[in-house]
């Protein structure tokens with residue numbers, strides 16, 4: 240299945256540019272696995288959605304708490 244796994248190579252080193260740009264769009268929330276191009280599991284993916292909704296409800300403008308979910312960018316299935 241194409242794009243089943245987020246790839247951490249190629250232009251990934253420039254990902255912060257995309258993150259900064261999209262963070263600047265107040266009503267755009269990148270969440271989930273493909274949305275954040277991040278090796279999220281189901282629990283992480285759901286937590287990013289829950290956190291985004293809580294931010295909207297509580298008027299929190301920063302998206303840092305969403306990006307801080309699943310910070311360890313390791314492959315969870317590796318031994």
Ligand SMILES: Cc1cc2nc3c(=O)[nH]c(=O)nc-3n(C[C@H](O)[C@H](O)[C@H](O)COP(=O)(O)OP(=O)(O)OC[C@H]3O[C@@H](n4cnc5c(N)ncnc54)[C@H](O)[C@@H]3O)c2cc1C
Nearest residue numbers: 240243244270271272273274278279280281282283284285
């Ligand atoms: C092989 C494999 C095994 C995994 N095993 C586990 C596991 O054991 N435990 C675990 O916790 N996680 C596992 N995961 C990870 C888990 O599947 C993901 O973290 C989770 O599904 C991500 O949820 P999501 O909502 O971000 O994205 P998704 O579940 O991928 O949902 C995105 C949805 O958006 C739809 N979509 C895409 N583009 C468009 C469009 N243009 N318009 C409308 N709809 C669109 C897609 O069809 C899809 O239904 C596994 C993943 C893979 C690939």
